[in-house]
Structures are given as structure tokens and as C-alpha cells.
Amino acid sequence: MWKKVCSLDELREGEPLGVEIDAKRIGLFLVNGQCHAIGDICPHEYALLSDGYQEQGVVECPLHQARFEIATGKCLGLPAERDVPVFEVSVEGGDVLVKFG
Amino acid sequence: MQSDRYDLLIVGAGHAGLRAAQAARKAACGISIGMIGAEPHLPYQRPPLSKGGLVDPQQRARSQLAPDSFFAEQRITILLGTPVARIDAAARTVEMDSGRRVGYGQLVLATGSRARALAGLEGSGHVLRTLDDAVAVGERLRPGKRLAVIGGGFIGLELAATATKAGCDVTVYEGAPQVLARLLPGHVAEPVARFHRERGVEILTDCRIAAVCPDARGGYRIESGAGVRRHDHVVAGIGVLPNTGLAEDAGLVVDDGILVDEYGRTSNPDIFAAGEVTRHPTPGCPVPQRIESWQVAEQQAACAGSSVAGVPTAYRQVPWLWSDQGDLNLQILGVVPRMAEWIIRGALDAPSFCAIAMADSAPRAVLGFNAGRDIAALRRVLGDELPVSATDLADTGMAWRAIMDRAGKVRQRAAES
Numbered sequence: 278m279w280k281k282v283c284s285l286d287e288l289r290e291g292e293p294l295g296v297e298i299d300a301k302r303i304g305l306f307l308v309n310g311q312c313h314a315i316g317d318i319c320p321h322e323y324a325l326l327s328d329g330y331q332e333q334g335v336v337e338c339p340l341h342q343a344r345f346e347i348a349t350g351k352c353l354g355l356p357a358e359r360d361v362p363v364f365e366v367s368v369e370g371g372d373v374l375v376k377f378g
Numbered sequence: 379m380q381s382d383r384y385d386l387l388i389v390g391a392g393h394a395g396l397r398a399a400q401a402a403r404k405a406a407c408g409i410s411i412g413m414i415g416a417e418p419h420l421p422y423q424r425p426p427l428s429k430g431g432l433v434d435p436q437q438r439a440r441s442q443l444a445p446d447s448f449f450a451e452q453r454i455t456i457l458l459g460t461p462v463a464r465i466d467a468a469a470r471t472v473e474m475d476s477g478r479r480v481g482y483g484q485l486v487l488a489t490g491s492r493a494r495a496l497a498g499l500e501g502s503g504h505v506l507r508t509l510d511d512a513v514a515v516g517e518r519l520r521p522g523k524r525l526a527v528i529g530g531g532f533i534g535l536e537l538a539a540t541a542t543k544a545g546c547d548v549t550v551y552e553g554a555p556q557v558l559a560r561l562l563p564g565h566v567a568e569p570v571a572r573f574h575r576e577r578g579v580e581i582l583t584d585c586r587i588a589a590v591c592p593d594a595r596g597g598y599r600i601e602s603g604a605g606v607r608r609h610d611h612v613v614a615g616i617g618v619l620p621n622t623g624l625a626e627d628a629g630l631v632v633d634d635g636i637l638v639d640e641y642g643r644t645s646n647p648d649i650f651a652a653g654e655v656t657r658h659p660t661p662g663c664p665v666p667q668r669i670e671s672w673q674v675a676e677q678q679a680a681c682a683g684s685s686v687a688g689v690p691t692a693y694r695q696v697p698w699l700w701s702d703q704g705d706l707n708l709q710i711l712g713v714v715p716r717m718a719e720w721i722i723r724g725a726l727d728a729p730s731f732c733a734i735a736m737a738d739s740a741p742r743a744v745l746g747f748n749a750g751r752d753i754a755a756l757r758r759v760l761g762d763e764l765p766v767s768a769t770d771l772a773d774t775g776m777a778w779r780a781i782m783d784r785a786g787k788v789r790q791r792a793a794e795s
Contacts, residue, residue: 291779322702330754330778339750340707341700355676356423 279367279374286371288312293336295327303364303375306347308334313347314364314375321357383481384412384455386686389462389472389624390488391415393423393675394653396443398486398683403452405687411454412480414472418459419509420446425672427512428536429702433519433544438512465628467646484686487625487636487644488652488679491618491670496528498590505614506537518611521545526600526609528590530557530581532701532708534615535570538579539704549580549609551602556583561714566733566745569726573706618670620655633657635668640692642682650686652679661696662742662760663713671699696760698753709753712743712760721772723752732756734771741766751778758782765789 282296282303294305295317304317304327315336317325324340331337335353337344343357350363365376386402388395391413399413415421422441431438449456461475471479493505503514515537519525523546527534530552538548550557556564557571571581588601590612597610622632631637631645635657642650642658653675660667673695681693701708715737724731730748734741734756741760746753755778759766764785770776 291777324707324750328751330751337754339754340702342698342754356672 278378279376281372282314282375283373284371285312285368285373288373291331293327293329293331295325298375299377301377304336305366305373305375306331306336308347311348312366312368312373314366314373315345315347315350316361316363318361319343319357320352320359320361326361382479383410383483385409385483386411386486387472387480387482387484388413388486388488388652389465390486390490390653390655391417391421391456391458392488392490392653393421393443393672394490394655394679395486395488396421397676397679398488398650398652398686399454400444400452401680401683401691402486402687403454405684405689409483409687411452412482413454413456414460414462414474414480415456415458416461417508417510420444420449420456420458422509423672423675424507425700425702427509428506428533429540432506432512432516432537432540438509438516441509462624465624465649467628467649470648483648485649486642486652486682486686487630487649487655489621489624489655490675491620491654494614494617494619496587496590496612496614496616499612499614504612506533507618515611515613519544519546523547523610524597524608525549526551526598526607526612527615528587528612529615529617530554530571530583531560531615531617532558532699532703534613535574535703536701537613537615538574539577539706542574542578543704547580548578549582549607550574551585551587551600551604552581552583553586554583557581561710562733562745563720565726566720566722569731569747570703570706570708574703577704618654620668622655625649625651625655635666637666638682640681640694641685641690642678642693643685650682652682656682658693660713661694662763667697667713669697669699669713671697673698696757698757707746707748707750709746709750710743711746711753711756712741714743718742719768721768723771724749724774734768736768739768741771755782759785765792 288307290307302317306313319338328339329336344354350361367374421443426441471481493507525546527550556567558567585603593599598612620635625636636651638656640659657666657668678693681691684691718735732752733745735743744756765788766785770781
């Protein structure tokens with residue numbers, strides 16, 4: 278099921294946005310103009326990846342520097358050892374929609 | 379141990395010993411690798427032990443770094459609960475307390491540090507360093523108990539936060555006029571003290587301990603500048619000492635840590651050292667540093683392990699450490715210079731700020747107070763020695779990208795002229 282999570286103009290490259298939809302934390306990122314959504318909670322210890330530092334297609338957790346590839350959710354560096362989920366994204370008329378379930 | 383000789387023998391089965399072993403195995407598939415650990419536990423990491431792992435056995439169990447099956451799979455023989463008595467560098471053997479000898483082709487010392495004990499309180503549960511310490515301290519953190527923490531450094535404040543959350547009445551005794559006195563100037567450390575006080579921790583600064591004695595009720599009596607007080611338990615967080623005894627006996631150059639180069643090589647070509655027992659070359663510092671951090675156990679040790687096994691790998695990371703104190707995340711980047719001018723990005727009374735230590739008009743070290751994103755940006759600034767200006771750093775209206783772009787242009791112009 279698709280849900281609107283934010284407007285496209287709320288997103289800036291390097292300035293991710295964290296949202297909470299139905300008790301799910303989603304991090305929204307712009308990478309080369311492309312919109313991506315990943316699970317926002319670092320699997321290492323509780324921190325929001327959308328509070329982290331984005332460099333091109335990689336986000337670094339603000340707490341302990343675990344790194345994740347934004348397009349795939351793949352964990353690239355310790356101390357985290359698990360990937361984060363990725364969500365399908367679609368942009369329609371300036372709205373960012375994310376597919377849940 | 380099945381064998382009496384290993385191509386590579388690692389003394390120390392902690393975080394650094396494991397990372398050295400893993401990197402060595404990756405670099406050299408065919409060599410025999412042995413590890414000897416003094417503690418009875420498989421390698422574990424320490425960060426959880428002063429936080430959730432102190433009060434929650436499940437979180438404590440997750441501190442183990444590699445599953446039990448790992449060692450057989452990787453053909454790494456591991457011997458636990460076996461302190462090493464001495465190294466005979468000429469004969470290339472180590473001798474254990476039991477008298478048994480094991481030979482080596484090359485040796486890695488990953489002996490770590492030990493907590494300094496408070497005079498008169500040498501028993502278990504009075505420092506927080508090992509897994510066993512965490513069990514012993516954790517058992518005493520019951521609601522309503524009065525806990526004295528000696529030392530307002532990272533470990534003391536982490537413990538104070540965890541114990542307060544567990545319902546204890548916590549008093550921190552600090553001899554200096556402020557917390558985190560080894561690293562930070564008073565005005566930069568003040569928000570940290572405020573954070574803890576607002577959550578009910580009593581912090582006594584300028585408060586020297588005169589005596590700590592057990593009392594008749596199973597607790598402790600502390601005589602200090604604040605008078606005489608009674609506590610149910612006392613834990614000291616007054617620093618660590620590097621375990622350099624074996625290295626000294628083996629004739630290695632030791633000076634507050636085993637001196638190594640960026641590949642982890644000691645003064646003996648057969649012997650490398652890994653983790654926080656080392657003093658290693660450090661970017662931005664004229665002299666090698668001994669740094670007590672997860673990063674050193676994780677990354678310097680991997681470089682040493684890879685290098686000893688024939689794939690030279692230099693460790694050149696900007697020093698970085700974190701301290702989670704309850705919901706407060708502190709991070710320190712770089713090595714704080716003795717003389718620094720501190721500039722604040724943000725405000726000291728805000729929920730989040732950065733304090734940046736400038737020396738010779740360049741940033742040398744940073745405290746991030748709930749400021750992980752800034753720390754990530756500043757790691758790049760420090761790592762690349764970007765010529766950023768103090769004015770830009772203090773201007774929160776300027777995004778990191780803009781600060782770094784401007785510094786890049788400054789560097790380019792300097793190169794052209």
C-alpha cells in the first residue's frame with residue numbers, strides 16, 4: 278500500500294528527512310536527484326540514520342559511524358552488522374510516496 | 379592447545395586480539411594461528427558493559443564479538459583463562475603461568491589495559507573494565523542503593539547514567555574542579571555535568587578522597603572534602619594502565635604503551651602489537667599516542683594483524699571515540715592539544731553543539747555533544763587537513779558542504795600561488 282510521506286521539496290541532497298508513518302520510522306534521502314527510503318533505525322543501537330551524515334550514496338550513523346548504502350540498505354561498516362530495509366518510492370506531482378507491507 | 383608452535387601467536391584474546399587474528403587469517407590463509415587469553419571469555423567488546431550490558435544479561439551476551447564456531451572454522455586455536463608469564467624473544471617462545479611453553483614464528487601482543495584500582499578497594503566489583511567486572515557491578519545496581527562513583531571521566535559518567543536509570547542514588551566524586559578534566563576545559567565540560575545533574579546524579583567536584591573503608595553494614599564510608607558519607611557500593615573509574623609488562627621483559631621499547639609504527643611493528647622485528655596497549659603514530663600529532671578506544675581495538679589491530687601476516691597495512695585514522703551516557707552521545711575526534719582556543723558551533727546550553735579546539739589556526743580536536751552529523755563532517759575536515767576558518771566553523775548558518783567547498787578553494791588558491 279502506497280502512502281504519502283512528504284513533499285519532494287522537503288528533501289535536499291545531504292539533508293535527509295526522518296518521518297514516522299504507522300509507528301514505522303523511515304529515512305528519506307536524495308541521491309543524485311533520486312529519492313530513496315530506508316528503515317531509519319540503525320540496527321546497532323538506537324539512532325536515526327536520517328540524523329546522520331550523507332556523502333553521495335552512503336549514510337553514516339550519527340552515533341557510532343556504521344555506514345549504509347542508501348539505495349540498497351546494505352551495511353558497509355562496523356559496528357552495525359545487519360542491513361536496513363529499503364522501501365519502494367514513487368514521486369507523483371511533488372509528493373513522495375512510499376510502499377508499505 | 380593442540381600444538382606447541384604457531385606461525386603466528388597472539389597474546390591477548392580481547393577485541394584487538396580477535397581483529398588481529400581475523401585480519402591475519404584473511405592475509406595469510408595457510409599459516410597456523412594461536413591466541414592466548416588471560417580471561418575465561420571468548421573475545422568481547424567493551425562498549426555495552428557500562429550501559430545496557432551492565433544491567434541486562436542479554437545485552438551483555440551480545441558483547442561477544444565472534445560466535446563460538448568461528449575459531450574452528452577459521453582454524454584459529456584459542457586458549458582461554460591462561461595468563462602468559464613471560465616471553466623469551468631470543469628463543470621465540472612464550473611461557474604460561476603453568477610453565478608450559480609455546481613457540482612462535484611471529485608474535486602479536488594485544489594485552490590491552492587494566493583498570494587502576496582505588497587503594498583499599500582491590501576486590502571484584504570496584505572497577506568496571508572486564509565482563510566479570512560488569513557482572514559484579516551490575517548485581518549491585520538495585521533501586522534505592524547508594525552508589526559512589528570515584529572519577530568523573532567517561533567510564534564514571536557512563537556508569538552514573540546507567541545506575542541512575544536503574545534507580546540507584548549516585549554520587550560522583552571528582553578531584554578536579556570539573557568533569558572530563560583530562561580532555562576538556564571547564565566551560566565545555568559543564569553541559570555534560572549539567573546533563574547528569576538534571577537526571578539526579580550528584581556530582582561533587584574539587585572533592586578529593588581521603589579514605590574509603592568498609593563499614594559494619596556491608597557498605598562503605600567515604601571521607602572526602604564533602605565530609606563523611608556512607609554508600610552501599612563504590613566503583614572507581616580513575617583510568618587504565620597499559621599491560622606492558624610482557625613487552626618490557628621481552629626487551630621491547632615501551633614508554634607508556636608499546637611503541638609501534640603505523641604497521642604495528644615493535645622494536646623487535648618478530649613482534650607486533652595491537653590495540654590500546656600500543657602508542658602509535660597519529661595524524662595531526664608530533665608524537666605517537668596511546669588511545670583508549672573502540673576504534674584502536676577495531677582498526678589499528680586489524681592493520682597490525684594484516685601487516686604481521688605479510689600484507690603491510692598502515693593505520694592512519696584520525697582518533698575517534700564515543701561515550702554514551704544515558705541518552706547523551708559524546709564523541710571526541712582528534713587529540714586535544716595542550717594549548718587550544720575552543721570555538722563553539724551552536725550553543726553550550728543547546729541540546730546539541732560542537733566544541734572545536736583550534737591550535738595554529740587549524741582544528742585539532744572536537745567534542746560533539748549529541749552532534750554525530752557534525753562529527754562525521756569534521757572527521758573529513760581533520761583527515762584531509764582542510765584549511766577551514768574559525769569563523770566558518772562557528773557559523774551554524776553555513777552548511778558543512780559550503781564550509782568544505784570554501785576550504786577546498788582556499789587550498790586550491792594556495793597551491794596555485
